[in-house]
Amino acid sequence: MSDAAPLTATEQELIEEFGNIYESYGLKRLQGLIVGLLLTQDDPASLDDMVALLNHSKGPISIAVRRLADIGLVRKVNGPINRRNYYAAHPDIFYNNFKFNMATVRKNRALAERLLNRIAAEGRAHQSATADNLEHMLRFYQLMESFYQDFSDEWAKVKAERRAAANGEA
CATH class of the missing domain: 1.10.10.10 (Winged helix-like DNA-binding domain superfamily/Winged helix DNA-binding domain)
Incomplete structure (x- = not known):
């Protein structure tokens, strides 16, 4: 029971x-x-x-x-x-979930880069809707990665402040 x-x-x-x-x-x-x-x-x-x-x-x-x-x-x-x-x-459950999601963002960015490089090697980078959409995808996920990194840095500060407050530090 x-x-x-x-x-x-x-x-x-x-x-x-x-x-x-x-x-x-x-x-x-x-x-x-x-x-x-x-x-x-x-x-x-x-x-x-x-x-x-x-x-x-x-x-x-x-x-x-x-x-x-x-x-x-x-x-x-x-x-x-x-x-x-x-x-x-887990004590870092929400941040770990964030990192899990960030891994997907990185995979999507890497996919766009890899396929854009393949299209460029095929010599059709400027005449392909696929290339245009992959370029859009690449830019989106690059920006998202930068936001995630900024968020990560800010979260580390917030977490340190919460820990200090819990320990009675100024």
């Missing part, structure tokens, strides 16, 4: 909304439900806790948790029973 406390209506809404968000981005709804759940928990949750609180089977939850751990959204932590696996939201 689960040791986790029952969920409040607000916690249930947060969990459902994360499931909806993940699903709307073409990801697994269950992954979103797990992320939402872990954001509501004061203590780490075991797979059994997740089964009970989310009313899903252990196998799919285990698979989803592994995938979420692979991309840095959740992490395995120690819990009260040694032979169980416990999980918590």
Whole structure:
């Protein structure tokens, strides 16, 4: 039986909304439900806790948790029973999600560059709708990368300020 406390209506809404968000981005709804759940928990949750609180089977939850751990959204932590696996939201969950999305931006920029170079080598760079669209794609993702880098730099400052405030520093 689960040791986790029952969920409040607000916690249930947060969990459902994360499931909806993940699903709307073409990801697994269950992954979103797990992320939402872990954001509501004061203590780490075991797979059994997740089964009970989310009313899903252990196998799919285990698979989803592994995938979420692979991309840095959740992490395995120690819990009260040694032979169980416990999980918590990663302390940098939102930034790690941002970095995951940034990897897609970089892949898209690299794809545009690679294909533009191929079109140029074929000698048809100035007469191709494909080349024009790839140039548009390249410029878009280059700009997005620069915004992401600026954001990353700013987030590091905000995070340091929050850490200092939590430690009572000026």
